[in-house]
Amino acid sequence: MYFTWLDSNSWLLEISGKNILIDPWLVGALTFGNLNWLFKGERRNPRPIPQKIDLILLSQGLEDHAHPETLKQLNKNIPVVGSPNAAKVAQGLGYTQVRALEQGTTYCLENQIEIKALPGSPIGPTTIENAYLLKDLTTGNTVYYEPHGYHAPELKEMAAIDVVITPLINISLPLVGPIIRGQQTALDLAKLVHPQVMLPTAEAGDVVYEGLLVSLLKVSGNLEDFRSMLARENLSTRVLNPQPGERFEVSLQQRPVSVV
Template identity: 70%
Template structure:
């Protein structure tokens, strides 16, 4: 299994001989509703757009997950799996094979990867977006991705999950508190599913941010703090710190026979 992190929430997952692009932000700035004065992210280092993509997976319909400038340049024949909001964005941009994956349901990629949608981040009072579990059928390795730190209790039934990609530090606003849930939420999912490896998402990377909202956001915690927290709770999970744009192999040990 290989991963490449492209800053923010953008990942390339290589598993089961498939290349899956998750929440891609690869070109152009990141803004919400064309309101650059409020929030704008820009990559310091342009990187090549990944090739030979077998599937695009979108967790949310917001611009930092379904990034319109990036989706516009990708091949519209690539299949897309997403939440209802994300699928709508992909369809409007011309993708021809779009599957809305409701929570609790699965999607099979060429009988090699099973992708299960699980409850993720609440967006507004009535909408809950998707997290995902990717399972390689040959090895039974599982990868769980949720980019805002909202983990549903049903995940305890999925134990063990080998790799967890989720925020590990909090991103907070004054008087509001965390809008990205890191430390406590990450510890909870580590205790629930006992991952071999955890990887941070949402914060950091080779990106500059500006705007009113960006100036108010405060990062709380660090990877070293979280490693110490895991140790205090007798969890052997390894926390990796990926370098943006660099492909790396995820060090995993096969589970004993009979472990689901």
């Protein structure tokens, strides 16, 4: 199983011989509603578009997960699976194979990878976007992805999970509170699903952010803090520190099979 972190929440996951592009932002600037004065992210170096993409997986419909400029650049015949809000974005951009995945339902990619949608991040007072559990049907290995640190209690029924991609730091705004939940929330998740490996997401990488909103953000915690938290709980989970744009392999141990 191979991973490439492409900054922010963007990942390329190579699993069961398939390449899955997750929440891609590869070209252009990142803004919300074209309000550059409020928030703008720009890459020091643009990320090349992967040559082989078997599926685009979108967790949310917001620009930092369903980035319009990037989606305009990609082949519109690539299958897209996303939350209902993200599916609307892809459909509006002309994608021909779009599946809106409701929470609790699954999508199977060529009988090799099962993708289950779970409750993820709340967006506004009434909308909850998607988290995903991906399962390699040939090996049984699993990967869980949630980009803001909101984890559904039903994950306990799906433990153990091999690889978890989630924030490991906290980012908050005055008066609003946490917008990215890591540290304690990630520790609770580790105790719940006992992952072999955890990978941090939602960090800047090679991106430069500016704007009024950025000046108000408060960041707390780091990977070493989180490793210490795991050690105090006697958890053997490995925390990796991926470098932007560098492909790396995650080796997993075969879990013991329970005999009834």
